[in-house]
Amino acid sequence: MTSTLFSMITVLLFCVFAVVEVVESGIGVNWGTVALHKLSPETVVDLLKDNKIEKVKLFDADPDVLKALMGSGIEVMVGIPNEMLSVLSSSASAADLWVSQNVSRYMVKGGVNIKYVAVGNEPFLTSYSGQYQSYVFPALTNLQQSLAKGNLAGMVKLVVPCNADAYESSLPSQGAFRPELTQIMMQIISFLSSNVSPFVVNIYPFLSLYGNSDFPQDYAFFEGTTHPVVDGPNVYYNAYDGNFDTLLAALSKIGYGHIPIVIGEIGWPTDGALGANLSAARLFNKGLVNRVLSNKGTPLRPGVPPMDVYLFSLLDEGAKSVLPGNFERHWGIFSFDGQAKYSLNLGNGLLKNAKDVHYLPSRWCVANPTRDLSAVANHFKLACSFADCTTLNYGGSCNGIGEKGNISYAFNGYYQLQKQNPRTCEFDGLGIVTFRDPSVGDCRFLVGVTDGKSSGFRLNSGRIVSSLIIFWGIFTFVV
Ligand SMILES: *[C@@H]1O[C@H](CO)[C@@H](O)[C@H](O)[C@H]1NC(C)=O
Ligand SMILES: *[C@@H]1O[C@H](CO)[C@@H](O)[C@H](O)[C@H]1NC(C)=O
Ligand SMILES: *[C@@H]1O[C@H](CO)[C@@H](O)[C@H](O)[C@H]1NC(C)=O
Numbered sequence: 436m437t438s439t440l441f442s443m444i445t446v447l448l449f450c451v452f453a454v455v456e457v458v459e460s461g462i463g464v465n466w467g468t469v470a471l472h473k474l475s476p477e478t479v480v481d482l483l484k485d486n487k488i489e490k491v492k493l494f495d496a497d498p499d500v501l502k503a504l505m506g507s508g509i510e511v512m513v514g515i516p517n518e519m520l521s522v523l524s525s526s527a528s529a530a531d532l533w534v535s536q537n538v539s540r541y542m543v544k545g546g547v548n549i550k551y552v553a554v555g556n557e558p559f560l561t562s563y564s565g566q567y568q569s570y571v572f573p574a575l576t577n578l579q580q581s582l583a584k585g586n587l588a589g590m591v592k593l594v595v596p597c598n599a600d601a602y603e604s605s606l607p608s609q610g611a612f613r614p615e616l617t618q619i620m621m622q623i624i625s626f627l628s629s630n631v632s633p634f635v636v637n638i639y640p641f642l643s644l645y646g647n648s649d650f651p652q653d654y655a656f657f658e659g660t661t662h663p664v665v666d667g668p669n670v671y672y673n674a675y676d677g678n679f680d681t682l683l684a685a686l687s688k689i690g691y692g693h694i695p696i697v698i699g700e701i702g703w704p705t706d707g708a709l710g711a712n713l714s715a716a717r718l719f720n721k722g723l724v725n726r727v728l729s730n731k732g733t734p735l736r737p738g739v740p741p742m743d744v745y746l747f748s749l750l751d752e753g754a755k756s757v758l759p760g761n762f763e764r765h766w767g768i769f770s771f772d773g774q775a776k777y778s779l780n781l782g783n784g785l786l787k788n789a790k791d792v793h794y795l796p797s798r799w800c801v802a803n804p805t806r807d808l809s810a811v812a813n814h815f816k817l818a819c820s821f822a823d824c825t826t827l828n829y830g831g832s833c834n835g836i837g838e839k840g841n842i843s844y845a846f847n848g849y850y851q852l853q854k855q856n857p858r859t860c861e862f863d864g865l866g867i868v869t870f871r872d873p874s875v876g877d878c879r880f881l882v883g884v885t886d887g888k889s890s891g892f893r894l895n896s897g898r899i900v901s902s903l904i905i906f907w908g909i910f911t912f913v914v
Contacts, residue, residue: 461742462724462781463490463510464749464768465700468497471753471823471852472771472884476503478789479750482773483509485790487783492699492745494556496537504547512551512594512745513537515578517563520555520570523577530577531584539585549591553699554578557598557637559616571595572622579630592632595623596699599638599678602685606666607677607735610684617689624691633742634691636682637700640674640719644710645760650674652710657722669734675701675723680735695742702747702768705776707761709830717777720746720768728782746781753823761825772884795883800850800860801843803867808842814862815845822848826878833878843873844880851883 466479474482480503483491492512493500504511515523515533522529541547554575558567575593582588601620604610612620627634640655651662657673664671671677679696686692703719704711723744732738751767769775773789780786802808818824824845826833833844846866853859860866874880 461490461510461744462488462727463492463743463745464488465492465494465745465747466500466749467494467752467755468500469752469755470750470771472881474750474771474773474789474792474884476500478773478791480504480507480509481791482769482787482789483507483749485787486781488749488781490743490745491749492551492553494553501537501541501547505541506545508548510548510550512553513549514553514556515574517555517558517567520558520567520574523554524570524573527577527580530574530581534578534581534585534587538582538587538591542585542587542590551592551594551632552578552582553596553635554593556596558595559601559613559619560598561600561613565615568616568619572619572626575623575626579626588630592630594627594632594635594697594699596635596637599636599682601636602682604681604684606664607669607671607680608666608684610681611688612685621689624686624689624694628691628694633695633697634682634686635697635699637747638675638678638698639701640678641703641710641762642759643674645708645762656715656718657726658718666734671734673722675726676733679733679741683733683735698741698744700745700747702766704762704765705767706765706832707757707763707825707828707830711762711765711830712832713777716768717779720779724779724781757825761828761831764823764825771881793885795851795855795885797870797872797882798855799843799869799871799873799880799882800846800855800866801869801873802839802846803865804839806865808839808865811842811862811865814865815842818845818849818862822852824848833875836875836878840873840875840878844878847873847880851881854883854885 476499484507490510491504492514494514495516496513501513519533523533538549538552541549555567555571558571575595578593579588582591582593601616602610602612624634644650644652644655651660653660654662655674657675660672664677671680682696683692686694701723703716705713705716727740727744730738730740732740746768748766750769750773751765751771753764753771755763757763767776768779768786769789772792775786775788778785802811822845825831827841827844828834833840836844846860846862850860857868860868872880
């Protein structure tokens, strides 16, 4: 009798410890597809496999992408764009249909390992002025019922990725959700908690640095700082820890200090702004990975790293809105064509390049050196309205290539997008095709890829892009 009781207690204790202790963080990636030159989803899935990346977060439920992920075993978070929240909040049958078309269909033998559904993407972002706010909770409850009907509620968890602008404070221990969000956060987090779902947060020290010239640069990285934040007994040496603990304090305040946390997006861009370059991105991501894999945790949650961390992002996306800044198209750890931008070890060896990428021939379109270019302005504008010219701007890798260089860069971007159609290098005789790579220094003149099924022409201008907008004051830094 006593021994049975004892062993029951042992088993119970073991379970408790198992839940608390066996937290092995996984490093995943965000795979966005707002690209100009698209790699085929199969090439991207091979890239994930070659790099032993076992978790991927998507922003929608693109059937081509999900088909390519079938049988891969890769754990997937599919996403529901904010624009769909309204209908999913008001119609149970729309939720049923979404789940059957975008989840159930793939949850078969040899199908896709869908583990999470992200309901909205940063729906409480300050810049949305609350337009999605009232839809999130009703959409969650409808979708949860749809999952339950399909017997998927145990396997697939609903989450709501939030930007770190949902909470604020000058010191981590004082963290609190924005007053207008407190009520809804209580509702949502209680829902997450009762369904054993994590809280998903996107944290961007780069944006803190970019948006605030007083932000100490070394505090954004993980190498130690001359400006630590002293918060009672706790000392913070980097923005990530400070931000994470600000969230924990905010969660504690509403009674959920123990909910597991997943970092939905975190990363550093490599171009398009002064602080965005290869060495900074490498330094940040390397520090982040070491930090997470060391299981060190933070002062308010020592020894327990986030459940999972999804780097932002896998590939550069040349068609994203530049509203947040020119850096927005340059977040990839790989360039648009799947080439590692810098050496980085995600825990399984250094990054490996994509294989079997089919490039167009080695040809470029440049400004004709024999022509007077005074009438080029409209051509330049047109070319850059289709192609990505963000690297030409201040802080970009091609900012110093001169006026003629600018024109060549724009012409080439357009020509590659048009699959090197010779007529698209005419520009009234101002353009000329060359077989010599015009790249100068770090400024790379790209050659397009051909293995996308879609023409590189979709501009997605109407799509609201994730990871938006600088969050002022998420961490009003106190020096
Ligand atoms: C499934 O997801 C795709 C991609 O996000 C979307 O276009 C489609 O409308 C969804 N299906 C339903 C029934 O909502
Ligand atoms: C790269 O960015 C970091 C800050 O993010 C900056 O300190 C450094 O000077 C930059 N390096 C170059 C070569 O521009
Ligand atoms: C090249 O283009 C960029 C972006 O339009 C501009 O800021 C820069 O001044 C241009 N350079 C020259 C030399 O015209």
